[in-house]
Amino acid sequence: MATKGRIDMLVRFSCLLLLLMGSCYSQRDKLLQGEELKDGDELLSTFGKFKLGFFTPPYSSKRYIGVRYQSGYYGVVWVANRNSPIIGKSGSLRLDSTDGNLKIFHSGGNPIAITSFEGARNTSVTLDQSGNLVLHELHSNGSIKGMLWQSFDYPTHALLPGMKLGINLQNGHQWLLRSWLTIFSPAEGSYTFGMDPNLTDRLIIKRLGEVRWTSGLWPNGEFKSWVDRGYNFSYTSNEQEKYFSYSVKDDVTSFPTLQITDDGSLNDDGGFSMLCSKEGRHCGSITDSAICNRGSSYFDVKFGLMSSGGGTKFMESDDMTLDDCRLKCYKNCSCVAYAATNRENITECEIWSRGTKFIKSHTDDSRTIYLEVQPKEIKWRIIVIVGALVVIFLCSLSYVARKKYKRKGTQSVKTNKANIDRLLQGQQLKDGDELLSTFGKFNLRFFSPQDLTNRYLGVWFNRPKDVMLMLYEEDYYELVWVAHWNSPISDHYGCLTIDSSDGNLKILHSRGSPISISSVQGSRKTSVTLLQSGNLVLHETSINGSIKLVLWQSFDYPTDTLLPEMKLGINLQTGRKWFLHSWLTDSSPAQGSFTLGKNPNASNLGFG
Numbered sequence: 001m002a003t004k005g006r007i008d009m010l011v012r013f014s015c016l017l018l019l020l021m022g023s024c025y026s027q028r029d030k031l032l033q034g035e036e037l038k039d040g041d042e043l044l045s046t047f048g049k050f051k052l053g054f055f056t057p058p059y060s061s062k063r064y065i066g067v068r069y070q071s072g073y074y075g076v077v078w079v080a081n082r083n084s085p086i087i088g089k090s091g092s093l094r095l096d097s098t099d100g101n102l103k104i105f106h107s108g109g110n111p112i113a114i115t116s117f118e119g120a121r122n123t124s125v126t127l128d129q130s131g132n133l134v135l136h137e138l139h140s141n142g143s144i145k146g147m148l149w150q151s152f153d154y155p156t157h158a159l160l161p162g163m164k165l166g167i168n169l170q171n172g173h174q175w176l177l178r179s180w181l182t183i184f185s186p187a188e189g190s191y192t193f194g195m196d197p198n199l200t201d202r203l204i205i206k207r208l209g210e211v212r213w214t215s216g217l218w219p220n221g222e223f224k225s226w227v228d229r230g231y232n233f234s235y236t237s238n239e240q241e242k243y244f245s246y247s248v249k250d251d252v253t254s255f256p257t258l259q260i261t262d263d264g265s266l267n268d269d270g271g272f273s274m275l276c277s278k279e280g281r282h283c284g285s286i287t288d289s290a291i292c293n294r295g296s297s298y299f300d301v302k303f304g305l306m307s308s309g310g311g312t313k314f315m316e317s318d319d320m321t322l323d324d325c326r327l328k329c330y331k332n333c334s335c336v337a338y339a340a341t342n343r344e345n346i347t348e349c350e351i352w353s354r355g356t357k358f359i360k361s362h363t364d365d366s367r368t369i370y371l372e373v374q375p376k377e378i379k380w381r382i383i384v385i386v387g388a389l390v391v392i393f394l395c396s397l398s399y400v401a402r403k404k405y406k407r408k409g410t411q412s413v414k415t416n417k418a419n420i421d422r423l424l425q426g427q428q429l430k431d432g433d434e435l436l437s438t439f440g441k442f443n444l445r446f447f448s449p450q451d452l453t454n455r456y457l458g459v460w461f462n463r464p465k466d467v468m469l470m471l472y473e474e475d476y477y478e479l480v481w482v483a484h485w486n487s488p489i490s491d492h493y494g495c496l497t498i499d500s501s502d503g504n505l506k507i508l509h510s511r512g513s514p515i516s517i518s519s520v521q522g523s524r525k526t527s528v529t530l531l532q533s534g535n536l537v538l539h540e541t542s543i544n545g546s547i548k549l550v551l552w553q554s555f556d557y558p559t560d561t562l563l564p565e566m567k568l569g570i571n572l573q574t575g576r577k578w579f580l581h582s583w584l585t586d587s588s589p590a591q592g593s594f595t596l597g598k599n600p601n602a603s604n605l606g607f608g
């Protein structure tokens, strides 16, 4: 039944292991002529933000060498050999001892040249702090003579601060991004993102040469049809070059990247689309006249089967990836669903016509299906309204208290109720409400897993529905933390509250005594905040509402997901262990039997 879930969980853990183990190796940031970087070794930039090494995408047997962030959701930011992968782990990166060019040597054939300069030179290659891989020519005494080549001039699918998008007017070189073929294959895909060659002060996304999206013109100092997520763009135009570039402040993100995805979206490091809206409902000047008028329906990710079994199938030889089926389906109103047919590399796909029904299931032949859904129906609304009335009733006692504290809380209480990231003593978070972290990456809310009625309070990674994040396609993979594993609530009347006497976090519900989330001793004035990192933190708070110290944080009690900044290991002072544990089943977050943490008897990681 739950095989797929388990496999995904294992893959997920393995990726995590590779990720964590990867950081234990070499600390050098430079390669000299005669040295080699073997598969398994890494170059690490000064301060350790970027690393260069070999990697394999999920479900693939192909090895690529690329630059990636030490952490972050979309780790890989540059791929050296996207169109010439190697099989097996025989690869090594070297500077050719005769001509000084950067090459990948491997047992399966001729070396793959990354640079190709004429003439014999003495060179070195350095991964610099900005993530740029730079090939230098050296004097015979070893000092740097000049730069020969840099990876920033040959971007793949991602733009980092310091990179350019545009054209070098002197040699005609264009800086352009090109998407991956699929999320599992860095090979060149259908989408490009770059400067419009005709109107050089705007950016465009093209699919197979056809314009799909334009940014609007630059002169106003900003783009229309562009979501401002703190990525500060600038435009430079002079006699030598015309280009766009951007900078990001550290308090926005430490891992900035802008990526053109395999389905033509433009995403930031959190997986958010910078474009305005979903396919078919763009607010920018998307030039796709063929999109069928679907009213307010949209495609959502589901897991299960279609009643008719197979739909219309397309093979890899038809040059149809999942994204091609997506577009085919969007453009044809009689299409209601699409899916990949080969899970390994999603280079084959199929579509289904109206009349076929979706069946939710977790059998072995179930898979991820993108299904047309109508927005929630009236029946739903009635349930919500009735539920809301009861909740209002239950929570009404807190109203006076809430009002009292409201003024002090205005710093974080923004215009929209949904934008609150902090809860003060006396305030309550009802089932149906949410706390939203600054910049909206995470939210805290009540939910039911799968089809069950049990309710849990959890932190969710708040990604847009149309963005598929690497492996984690199914809805519940967005869940990153659960407050009360082993004590679910049986109805929709739960409220998260801060106890007014001792300042602890508690969940009130209609069927019994409150569930304690934190248990800090003594009576204190506290507040709880959902931080940008997804960490839910209980702070001791002074009379004027300012934050004093951390009393409790969810990052100390991870559930099944490791987020950046969380720890696995042990605090030697308190003896507290940080480890992850799997869900009991696909549909129950109760503690399962798999754990991942630091083995107390060894210095590395292991399964338990």
Ligand SMILES: *[C@@H]1O[C@H](CO)[C@@H](O)[C@H](O)[C@H]1NC(C)=O
Pocket (backbone or CB within 6 Å): 139, 140, 141, 142, 143
């Ligand atoms: C190395 O050689 C170059 C040219 O031969 C010279 O300009 C440079 O100063 C030398 N550097 C050192 C550290 O001796």
Ligand SMILES: *[C@@H]1O[C@H](CO)[C@@H](O)[C@H](O)[C@H]1NC(C)=O
Pocket (backbone or CB within 6 Å): 033, 121, 122, 123, 138, 139, 140, 141, 142, 143
């Ligand atoms: C390259 O420079 C190094 C000094 O860093 C020197 O030891 C080596 O002999 C030089 N190699 C060639 C081929 O000139």
Ligand SMILES: *[C@@H]1O[C@H](CO)[C@@H](O)[C@H](O)[C@H]1NC(C)=O
Pocket (backbone or CB within 6 Å): 196, 197, 198, 204, 211
């Ligand atoms: C640029 O102009 C040429 C010639 O007018 C036209 O064929 C091409 O489609 C234009 N490109 C874009 C991106 O508008």
Ligand SMILES: *[C@@H]1O[C@H](CO)[C@@H](O)[C@H](O)[C@H]1NC(C)=O
Pocket (backbone or CB within 6 Å): 232, 233, 234, 247, 249
């Ligand atoms: C954006 O960058 C420009 C220069 O690149 C700078 O002058 C400006 O202050 C930045 N704006 C913000 C909001 O960071």
Ligand SMILES: *[C@@H]1O[C@H](CO)[C@@H](O)[C@H](O)[C@H]1NC(C)=O
Pocket (backbone or CB within 6 Å): 312, 332, 333, 334, 335, 352, 353
């Ligand atoms: C739309 O799909 C239906 C059924 O899959 C097919 O018969 C029809 O030819 C398609 N129309 C277009 C314009 O592709």
Ligand SMILES: *[C@@H]1O[C@H](CO)[C@@H](O)[C@H](O)[C@H]1NC(C)=O
Pocket (backbone or CB within 6 Å): 185, 316, 342, 344, 345, 347
């Ligand atoms: C996709 O996987 C199939 C095997 O499932 C393989 O034959 C094919 O070459 C792969 N295609 C790509 C582009 O990786």
